[in-house]
Amino acid sequence: MVDELSEMSMVDPISGAELALPSITTHPKVTPKHDKHGRIEIYNIVQWDGDDDNNNWAVWRAKMLYYIKAIFCRDIDIVAVIHVFSREIAITRAGDEECRWTRLEFPSNTVFTDLMYHEGRLYVFNDGDHVAVFDDLPSRIRRGGDTDQSPTRILGTLSKEWYGGKRYVVMSSLGRLLRVYRMFRRDQTVDFEVFGMDGVQVKSIGDCALFLGVNHSLCLPVEGVSGAKRNCIYFTDDNFEAIFVDRHSVRDLGVFNMEDGTIERYFHKQQCLFPPPLWFMPNLP
Structure with missing residues (x-):
């Protein structure tokens, strides 16, 4: 769930129990801007193409579009998220108040379309038809700040003509x-x-x-x-x-x-x- 300030939390739909995740402001590419009353009104979000003219996002816009997909890797208590305009995958540990968001690195600027967790591995699909595999997610979490993390391996492209739509990866x-x-x-x-x-x-x-x-x-x-x-x-x-x-x-x-x-x-x-x-x-x- 994402609240009015674009802060993300995990919610049990049956019991209503809620667990807050690290603030959006702990992501290294996000800087909050406050109004004269000290309230956050804009997030400055560094985009993948370096376009500084479009970095300032109203809070409501960030809530709608900054998070495209989030999944929970339940056996290791890790949440993985796709950020669309910064073209990044970020992970954090649920329930750890000292954690920040850690970026996972991909070799080129690309649009991520889906991600899936299975038996200790995170699989990430992009619009170039590559599937990146990230092993050992717990060791990639950095409490003190952000550290780029490269995939363990990248699975090859599919020889297929493709003109749009969406891509998913599933086991x-x-x-x-x-x-x-x-x-x-x-x-x-x-x-x-x-x-x-x-x-x-x-x-x-x-x-x-x-x-x-x-x-x-x-x-x-x-x-x-x-x-x-x-x-x-x-x-x-x-x-x-x-x-x-x-x-x-x-x-x-x-x-x-x-x-x-x-x-x-x-x-x-x-x-x-x-x-x-x-x-x-x-x-x-």
């Missing part, structure tokens, strides 16, 4: 890393394609379903689960440019059937939800 139930491509037309999803890291297109995920959106991308078995559909992709609206330009635009939510390519929409064209829905997965043992 299948069989431990296979998948790249998912989502195509849009007029801000509405019209198709998905799924590939393995070997570049071979995946036509079926069997008795599983993918769940995509602003959350941690998931692949879960759904056999025997009432109402759930196998070999399908459940998606929520995470097209932030469209969402925040027009809060009353039609939300892009539905189920894509990988077998026949059809899409079942969740809501009538006149229905609108703001903020858009999220997926919740219980923290089961």
